[in-house]
Amino acid sequence: MSGSWSLSQTTFAELDWKMLQGRPGLGFYRLIAQVDLTTHGKQVGEEVAVTNIGGELWIRGKGNQEHFLGYLRRQGTEFPLTTYRHISKGNISLEIELDARRIEALEQIRLGGDLSFRMNLYGVASGGREKSSQEVQATLQYRANQSTWAEILEQMGYRQTMLLEIPVPGDEVSPQLQEAVKHLQTAQTHMLRGHFRDAVGACRDVVESLSITLSDEKDQLPEAIQSWFKDTRSMDKKERLRIVRRALKVLTHPARHADEVSASIEWGPTDARTVILMAAALLQIAAEEKQS
Numbered sequence: 182m183s184g185s186w187s188l189s190q191t192t193f194a195e196l197d198w199k200m201l202q203g204r205p206g207l208g209f210y211r212l213i214a215q216v217d218l219t220t221h222g223k224q225v226g227e228e229v230a231v232t233n234i235g236g237e238l239w240i241r242g243k244g245n246q247e248h249f250l251g252y253l254r255r256q257g258t259e260f261p262l263t264t265y266r267h268i269s270k271g272n273i274s275l276e277i278e279l280d281a282r283r284i285e286a287l288e289q290i291r292l293g294g295d296l297s298f299r300m301n302l303y304g305v306a307s308g309g310r311e312k313s314s315q316e317v318q319a320t321l322q323y324r325a326n327q328s329t330w331a332e333i334l335e336q337m338g339y340r341q342t343m344l345l346e347i348p349v350p351g352d353e354v355s356p357q358l359q360e361a362v363k364h365l366q367t368a369q370t371h372m373l374r375g376h377f378r379d380a381v382g383a384c385r386d387v388v389e390s391l392s393i394t395l396s397d398e399k400d401q402l403p404e405a406i407q408s409w410f411k412d413t414r415s416m417d418k419k420e421r422l423r424i425v426r427r428a429l430k431v432l433t434h435p436a437r438h439a440d441e442v443s444a445s446i447e448w449g450p451t452d453a454r455t456v457i458l459m460a461a462a463l464l465q466i467a468a469e470e471k472q473s
Contacts, residue, residue: 184319186231188306193229193264195219198300198321199272201329203336209278210337214238214253214300216273216321220264227310230261231317234304236275241297242290250287251277253300262304275302284339292450296330298323361390406431422466429459 183197200215214236223229236253253275262273279287287296300321307314325333368383409424416424433456435443 182320182322184302184321186304186306186317186319188229188309188315188317189311189313191309193221193223193306193309194231194262196302196319196321198298198323201298201323201325201333203333203339204276205336205338206278209280210284210339211276211278212333212337213256213274213276214298214323216275216300216302218262218271218273220262220269220271222267222269223264223309225266227308228264229306229308230263231304231306232259232261234259234262234273234275234302236303237301238277239299239301240287240290241299242287243292243294244290246290247299248286248290250283250298251279253277253302273302275300281339284334284337289450291330293327295327296325298325357394358391361387361394364390419470422463426463429456429463432456 183195185192185196186194195218197217197219198214199217202213202215204211204213220229234255238250238253239247240250241247254277256274256276262271300323301318302321303316303318305314306317364383364386368380368387371377371380371383409427413421435446436448
């Protein structure tokens with residue numbers, strides 16, 4: 182949807198949001214909006230100049246609820262945008278910096294669908310016949326479908342370093358899970374300090390705590406699965422990782438088949454996020470093993 186700027190109730194510029202692009206940064210990602218600008222011709226002495234150009238960016242996903250994403254700033258030098266004697270065309274580029282947390286939040290509301298952006302583009306216009314000065318605003322919209330958004334993520338370089346955050350459950354979800362949360366935090370602390378063996382050991386405590394909370398030991402595993410865990414004490418790391426990969430194949434198997442059992446299983450965002458984290462971790466381990 183296009184918009185316009187007016188000074189003293191006289192329109193002097195037409196605005197149209199034509200393009201949305203991504204750019205990589207150091208530790209962040211940049212989203213760039215390009216707005217095409219057509220200024221009306223003004224007589225000498227009646228020119229209009231616009232300064233302090235910026236914007237607010239809002240976004241709407243699959244749930245159709247609008248969310249405030251942040252403020253846009255104009256790229257390049259802050260020279261005034263001015264009208265000329267004849268109709269003139271140009272463009273304005275504005276950018277917003279996004280970190281991994283914001284992009285993940287976008288993916289949460291996108292849910293595999295499209296994204297609708299709304300920009301409030303503003304500035305201060307001065308001049309005209311009355312030589313007045315006032316704030317001008319225009320509302321512009323841009324829709325990024327699935328393929329467009331995927332291309333923007335590629336331009337950012339985001340897909341080359343997949344960062345998925347894990348929400349930590351609070352007491353309101355399950356007080357029993359807080360023990361596992363503490364072990365996970367301990368694992369992270371060890372990881373940051375370079376104590377990798379202790380980090381892995383703390384993750385073992387996480388799984389043990391979850392097993393107790395969820396009463397895993399009360400239910401007998403099928404005989405075929407029990408065979409995986411025989412003589413585990415004598416297994417090396419390579420054999421243990423093979424069991425993990427097989428277990429992940431069992432978990433994801435129904436998503437690739439359409440039998441009666443598979444069709445009855447529903448998959449949601451949390452399932453997808455969890456499986457991606459597991460698969461990404463196993464992929465990284467496999468890559469390092471191939472390089473060594």
